[in-house]
């Protein structure tokens with residue numbers, strides 16, 4: 001048998017039908033659903049008289065529009081947001097899919113809830129009408145975002161029409177230095193390959209620095225595979241993966257666990273597998289990084305200066321100039337001198353317990369800068385409870401942070417958590433596009449520890465100088 | 468879905484690279500539960516000023532391009548969020564084809580589901596079409612799906628690749644869910660076998 005990559009293996013195990021031209025029907029093991037990209041899909045089923053084929057493999061949770069303030073029981077003020085969440089309530093009820101409504105303590109960001117509840121398992125195919133579905137690749141699951149028409153296709157047929165992507169290996173050798181995190185890895189990779197560097201590929205992240213990461217860290221890395229243009233990001237499952245999964249509500253048990261484990265252990269790329277593209281970074285070379293522009297590829301080490309647009313080539317010259325105008329920055333300015341008004345810690349990239357621990361460690365015994373608006377939005381209700389039990393919530397509150405309920409919140413500002421024009425935010429989320437966190441808002445992406453450091457000092461800060 | 472065969476007309480130039488789906492349709496318009504009506508908010512934050520007036524400098528607000536059915540765009544068009552609201556908004560405005568050097572993966576497949584043809588050409592070919600587009604009403608280009616060609620205003624012909632299945636769906640306006648459901652027996656058989664091999668799923 002010819003050697004295979006992890007992607008090849010998962011793909012081969014899920015082809016339900018292959019046409020002569022190579023177009024495949026890929027069987028989907030888990031379909032995650034949220035309120036923004038699904039109403040039109042359910043409506044489509046109704047109009048055509050079709051049914052949800054596998055309700056037991058479909059899991060829904062509202063997250064994007066949900067208020068994260070403590071008075072959210074009173075309902076959603078914005079009428080359109082409310083209608084969208086109610087539509088999901090109704091669609092879930094009518095079709096019998098698994099559902100975590102806003103009132104459920106397990107509610108949270110779909111990509112945090114899936115793994116937390118044991119829905120995401122190694123070797124699965126996982127899709128969701130959301131580009132950050134790539135997150136689930138941390139378990140060695142083939143996971144990617146789809147559009148609403150495809151949501152409808154999966155609801156109706158439990159398959160997707162797909163052509164296979166190419167294989168790309170991203171290897172992080174050696175080990176990270178202190179103060180450097182999974183977020184710095186994933187941003188640095190995008191900084192190197194560009195936002196289109198992964199287009200047409202499924203990336204497998206490997207190497208000792210990846211193996212060192214916790215499951216939370218691995219999810220952070222895979223989460224941003226899409227920002228590098230890749231269809232999906234993958235990390236081969238290992239003992240850490242199995243330990244994380246075991247005992248979760250929907251993980252297999254008893255004899256099934258043993259059978260699953262035996263298969264999962266085969267889920268790694270063969271040593272001589274073929275790679276269409278290889279990118280290698282040395283763990284020791286990765287620094288804590290921040291973004292300066294309006295694309296996740298606009299990334300630099302914190303001790304660098306704002307680049308000159310003329311140092312780029314092609315269409316990027318204009319894009320960089322536009323980004324600097326939008327961000328209100330000048331070439332040559334030190335990144336560490338950039339003043340911040342707002343800090344947002346949360347999102348499916350960095351809203352897990354380990355992220356909150358890392359931020360709390362920096363904040364502990366300190367206060368946020370006067371006038372700073374800083375918030376922590378846990379990724380799920382269960383993350384929130386755990387952080388409260390561990391005393392992290394108190395650390396944040398004492399420092400002056402707002403402590404919120406779970407949801408997407410200021411990651412994309414579909415709920416009332418938004419930046420005003422010109423406001424500048426240190427954010428642990430994944431996109432710094434124009435207007436992403438509110439029209440005219442300026443976003444700098446970074447790790448939770450770096451965002452916490454910025455909250456304390458009031459400007460972009462090298463976390464290594466604080467801890 | 469509307470069929471796509473051939474279109475001829477004035478193309479709108481958008482040379483900016485990395486135009487993301489947040490730019491194409493900002494999040495405040497994702498709250499709809501319908502597919503239609505998003506055209507007025509296409510490129511909202513570039514197209515309108517803070518007080519809601521049209522920005523006269525924005526390409527689609529210029530008289531020559533208000534009815535464009537073709538966009539010529541910079542690299543990596545449609546990156547970012549998977550929102551299908553992006554092609555819905557483009558289609559609702561009237562855009563039926565987008566030509567660039569590269570597209571983000573999810574956006575690219577979303578286009579085909581909505582009767583929009585995304586076309587990848589070589590940088591030098593896109594450059595020719597971009598020049599044409601900048602000439603406004605003086606230059607018309609033609610996109611022909613059947614022959615997989617784009618013809619510039621000067622009659623230069625560029626060939627493009629398109630997946631055979633996607634091409635057929637677009638030419639005939641086919642519903643791909645219906646096509647997949649015809650293969651229900653294959654899906655049933657897969658499910659039966661998988662239930663034995665991986666019963667924990």
Ligand code: SF4
Nearest residue numbers: 132347348408411412
């Ligand atoms: S947290 Fe942000 S990136 Fe993640 S699913 Fe929510 S909106 Fe999308």
